[in-house]
Amino acid sequence: xxxxxxxxxxxxxxxxxxxVTLIVALxxxxxxxxxxxxxxxxxxxxxxxxxxxxxxxxxxxxxxxxVWKLALVLLxxxxxxxxxxxxxxxxxxxxxxxxxxxxxxxxxxxxxAAQ
Numbered sequence: 339x340x341x342x343x344x345x346x347x348x349x350x351x352x353x354x355x356x357x358v359t360l361i362v363a364l365x366x367x368x369x370x371x372x373x374x375x376x377x378x379x380x381x382x383x384x385x386x387x388x389x390x391x392x393x394x395x396x397x398x399x400x401x402x403x404x405v406w407k408l409a410l411v412l413l414x415x416x417x418x419x420x421x422x423x424x425x426x427x428x429x430x431x432x433x434x435x436x437x438x439x440x441x442x443x444x445x446x447x448x449x450x451a452a453q
Contacts, residue, residue, distance in 0.1 A: 345397055345398070346398070348397050349394045349395075349397035349398040350394070351394075352390045352391070352393045352394035352397060353390070353391060353394035355390045356386075356387040356388070356389075356390035356391040356394065357387075359383050359386050359387040359390060360383060360384070360387045362383060363379050363380055363382075363383030363384065363387070366379030366380075366383070367379055367380055373426075373430045373434070374427055374430055377423050377426050377427055377430070378423070380423075381419050381420065381422070381423035384415070384419065385415060385416055385419055388411070388412050388415055389412060392405070392408050392409060392412050395408060
């Protein structure tokens with residue numbers, strides 16, 4: 339009986355932690371002015387929030403077929419989120435002409451030599 343309460347409490351803490359992580363990411367998306375900061379806030383928070391939600395579901399329901407499917411979703415998210423963030427940052431780097439006002443960018447010769 340006490341074990342069930344402890345398991346419920348841990349599950350609730352994980353779920354609330356995931357929800358708080360998503361709320362903080364949302365505030366970051368709305369508050370940051372610079373696109374690269376927004377990309378970072380979104381990419382880091384959603385992977386952590388999904389992990390916390392998955393842990394909460396595992397603690398609440400135990401191992402089942404649904405948990406395996408959610409683990410596959412988490413794995414796909416962890417594999418694709420860095421790639422999407424990188425591609426969006428690369429697009430911002432190439433499209434924003436005022437980027438040098440915000441960042442220290444490499445010289446044109448160094449960029450051509452690196453490619």
